[in-house]
Amino acid sequence: MARIDYCDTTKSNERTREILGKNRNANIFRMMAHSPSYFEQYCRLGGAIRHKGELDPVVRELAITRTGILCEAPYEIVAHKRIGKNVGVTDEQNEALENWQTATCFDEVQRAALAFADEIVKLKKPTDATFNAIASKLTPAALVELQLSVGFYIMTSKFLETFGIDMQPVTEVVS
Structure with a gap:
């Protein structure tokens, strides 16, 4: 409530x-x-x-959903698993996001983006190795978009949890 x-x-x-x-x-x-x-x-x-932007929508939604998981924001997780599915995230990928490191359903770019999201959420900033791994796979614009996506959804997740936002019925679209 x-x-x-x-x-x-x-x-x-x-x-x-x-x-x-x-x-x-x-x-x-x-x-x-x-x-x-x-x-x-x-x-x-x-x-x-x-x-808008050039970041691949699947990569974006995987990173956003992973951010919601790390921020422990169920509303965000549910919403972006659904949004992700609409842009091409597979059910297997959505299910594997909790423990993505051991999953085999993510490609090299997706894995680098997930590591980047993990470190943005968990650390002060990504390590050089993680930053360089994703920077070598994305254009500067897509890299900026990925970072801003993760940052925006950290804020969104914290907003949801701070105010105790009630879950939406499954048929509704949210953030």
């Missing part, structure tokens, strides 16, 4: 209601709507991460 009430969207401005409608009034967004300007900018960056 959420730690504070969700925003009463009947009192929200038109732009906030519009963004909420585009995002199916998902609980995470109903909570963020308490701060309309932050909410709008959060959605702009989230949209860029998920729909």
Whole structure:
């Protein structure tokens, strides 16, 4: 159960209601709507991460889901396993993300991206070896996009857990 009430969207401005409608009034967004300007900018960056740029969507979603796992954010894990499946992440890959290091279903780029995500979440910064491994496989733009994706979803995971955001029904799309 959420730690504070969700925003009463009947009192929200038109732009906030519009963004909420585009995002199916998902609980995470109903909570963020308490701060309309932050909410709008959060959605702009989230949209860029998920729909623009050159980073392979499968790599992105594997890294995002792994971030949710490491941040212990079930809402994020469920949401991005579903989103990942829609962009080509296999069921086997989704199931293997907890212990990806021993799994054989990830290619070299995916493994390097997962190691990168692990170290961003767990360490102050990735080691040189991990950074160089992924940097040798991605363009500078894709590398920046991967780092920003992981960082954005660390923030998102922490937001979800801080406010105790309630899970969405399975049929709804979330963050």
